[in-house]
Amino acid sequence: MNIRFLLNGETITLEKARPEETLLDLLREDRGLCGTKEGCNEGDCGACTVIVIDENSVKPLNACILLLGQVHGKAVRTIEGVGVDGKLHPIQDAIIKNHGSQCGFCTPGIIMSLVAAQMNNEKDHDVALAGNLCRCTGYAPIIRAAEVAQQVVLPEWLIFDREKLVSCAILPSLEQPKSSDDIAALLVKSPKTRLIAGATDIGLWLTKEFRDISPFTFLNQANDLTKIEEMEVDYKIGAMVNIEDLRLWAASVSPSYGELLRRYASIQIRYAATIGGNIANGSPIGDNPPALIAAGARIELRCGESRRTLPLEAFFIEYGKQDLRDGEFLESIFVPKDFENLCCYKISKRFDQDISAVCGCFNILVQEDRIVKARVAFGGMAATPKRATHIEEALIGRDWSLATIQSCENLWDKDFTPLSDIRASSAYRLKTAQNLLWRYYRESLGETCNVLEVSA
């Protein structure tokens, strides 16, 4: 497979490239660009952050789990390519002047994240830096540098790279599907093809487990799957919508869901990971499934020209087993529009960049003091994302009162027998699940709960 992309403004053509090789390995081992660091090789530390540009986005991404097939046709900037003509980028300068670099190992990644944030007008440093670990500074001098650098103008190379992308006509590779029709056709022909979406899971299979994933293909050129459309009763979300785009949309329709997604990993991971991958991997601790199940989402699976839809919860059969047949792929997610009451709570040890111990989502509709609809779904409480059916039953038809909430107290262990693992004990999970219903109730009465951590 031929891979072409811009690297710090120069066209790179790789003949017979291994598209499953990571960009980080290419940069460090083949190109001698050692400014991009490897701190973990698993998307956790951000030392490898690079900027990837295409015609309508500027994304900070983790090069350690970014595969060459995913950068084909894009422009990549590394720390070596952010200053122009021997001059430092203003953020580089601000880091020096504010003593924001101690050992300096995190510094290139931090700078790339801040440059991207500035280009995207992201002013919240906690958001911009959630994916960058610094062990030396305690972050204060880095934030000071970021504040100083906020007024910076867009770098010249953004326009340069975009123009060059067009003029050197880096075309989508012929071998990659360019639409959902292509994907469908490919899967009919070779149903065993592994679909690579954002590679935030698959990247780890490659770098940590050294799995052979062939045959495989990349979905990131299928632009028709990256849309969110408003239909009559539903929103239709393409499987290749990345979590950051999903977050921006979610924030506009359900602040609570939006806030949940703000706490999904880090911005680097959110820009890579897709909603399709987050559902298709069947993880019991993915953050989107409980929210979408509570919202009443249905998914559409496609095989060739035939499509079937099913409620999202029905997709998850058991741990590691989803209702996905050979030759089939997840094409779209339909979310009913009436989920204003959706409230999502993510419980994790750390506020940002942490996997949920428990993710609880409530969508309860009360009319004239009666509960007319109750959809309650949890992640982290069972082997799959799961509805709390006993709780739902106990709520529907009752009045929205203290007594009703109390009557649920003993039902939780009918719905869930959570595991104890490194993230939390079974008892902790059950206890917090119970407490979350209380919190939802109190919040519905207008009480604000003062700790930011949980009001995701």
Add this chain to the structure above:
Amino acid sequence: MSFDATNSSKSFKSVGTRPLRPDGVDKVTGRARYGADFNMPGQLVARVLRSKHAHAKIKSIDTSRAETVKGVKAVVTAADLPDLTDGDPALFAVLDNCMARNKAMYDGHAIAAVAAIDEKAAKAALKLIAVDYEILPHVTDVDAATLPDAPVLNEAIFTQGVEPKSTRPSNIANRTEFGHGDVDVGFSHADSVVERSYKTEQTHQGYIEPHACVANCNPDGTAELWVCTQGHFVYRQVCADLLGIEVSKLRVTSSEIGGGFGGKTHVWTEPVALALSRKANRPVKLVMSRDEVFRASGPTSATSIDVKIGANKDGIITAATATLRYTSGPYADMWAELGAMTSFACYDLENVKTVGLEVIVNRPKVAAYRAPSAPMAAFAVESAIDELAQKIGMNPVDFRIQNVASEGTQSSYGPIYGPIGIGPTLEAAKAHPHMSAPLGKNQGRGMACGFWFNFGGQTCTDLNISADGTVTIAVGTVDVGGSRASLSLIAAEELGLSYDNIKAVVADTSTLGYNDMTDGSRGTFSTSMATISAARNAIEIMRHRAALMWDIPLGDVYWEDGHAHAAGTKHGNLAPLSVKDIAAEAGKTGGPIAGHSELVADGAGVSFATHICDIDVDPETGSSRVVRYTVIQDAGKAVHPSYVEGQYQGGAAQGIGWALNEEYIYGEDGRLQNPGFLDYRIPVCSDLPMIDTQILEIPNPKHPYGVRGVGETSIVPPLAAIANAVSNAVGVRMTHIPVSPPRILAALTDAKD
């Protein structure tokens, strides 16, 4: 940031200013070369096979199939690292830890290693190494390891330091005791006593750069090692000893270091890389993965500590005791001893006794982590101090001030203190606006004090004056926190030059005399002493040269403000000669001008800090957030105040992570469950407030400028400060670090039941 210099008297020109760091541009452009950024022509890639068993006898290792993999150039096991340690148990532990000899002692213990032309071949070969293990019972918990029914991990370990001599092998490797007075008498005078047991979990330094090196052994017996380390001279000595290389034939170059915090004071894979290179006769690059860093470098001890403190109703502590159990991994060490020494160092006590017990467990070999062993002891003691203050109805600051150590106090670990900063930091805390700021609902405030010894050690510096009058200093202490800038300031101060005229480099082991490593907060302290003395030696030479240039007696030349001056008026008001003037003539007046110094930097002044912390706790989920944090610490003299602040903030940030979330979690099977940054939770940006700092300067009389080390003490108080704040917020005493959300919720639930 505030900066209080009221205690220092000497005035400075360069020292105390905040110039930009010389390594800044390299670091922000990605040009700084770290361990993994160096390559040699023809180098091989090495990978290590590690035990998945916590405790197992290695019955046999068969590497024959691995050796046949295409591209594999060498496979080594313990057999390739013969025991040359000559009965030195500490060195033997290092050797056995590098490559397991008879038994795998923990999950992650190295068993064999492969060097191949690429990673793929190396990985393939690892899979083909057949190891026949006999699984043995294991123990990872500090308390469980001391129980009578615990498996004995090393039959050759008998508890040292007990009378009568121990006759049965034990997992308690040694017992140490410190203190003075009679604690029984002291407790009999107490009106209130607090007695509690505390636990802390094992943590890792968490530097973002994994260990990396390139080793090259030549057939003529010479060798080179490029490595990220806090002490290349020490690595050279240890590697030379383990491999039987003459010390001067092994040249070690330290790379830029991406964090160490103590974890890069010890060799892990470097001897293995050298052994592979020797066997393959090619350069070998060995980079640890993050998983390996967690499983097989050197984390802290896990601890279990019992404290008892009594006070009379006037708030005077009448007696204090502590028994401290520290894990050291599979080998005997001295971590509990350090804990026992530091426990009560902040206080002036009439009767005090501490006992340290070093506990052997199936976990990685413990290494230093910033003020090693002190944070856990401080957590236990400062928690009990807080509780006792409450019990006798005193405010925690006043109670501490009442009992604080000062100049002339006999410390709990022996020595009599000189001028020290604990009292001033407490007074500053009392006066700090943070102390009296109002708290919100579900918030609590905590405070705690901390101590660290600091260290001096062997140091050697060269100072060379170039023909244009600019200066290079070649130092042997690795720059971990900005010491190249600080040392340049020192040289500038001493020579009367500007900071821009000085360039500091870290010299390799072949170009400078031996230096201890950068640990014990010694980098700036000790190397500044050597730099001052080197500069003074160079000044002596420049006075000679000036005398020659002027043709006047040496005694008539004095040095001031970067110039040689001719004394008095008898030489006809000669214009002073600058360094530049003298350097320009050096070729004619006797050749290059240099100053050299080698010394043992004695008199590292002890260091103290007081921290204040506000925390917000959610009673329904147990999650918490640090909302305000203040560090007050004595620096002796802050050479570069921004870097001093950087050390204060960095140490506090690490302590906050340790206090709230970081922990090694072992499964029943003795395997580490969370060897990655996603599940070993170090703080991200949103976890920390802008940590505020206040620098006090109580000059260290043993240093020409009053400098004390500043790098470590700031990690000591946070565990206790946070635990005290959480305890105050939830009304339940937290006795187990980290106080993670599940532990807080469990404490709340227990308290309700």
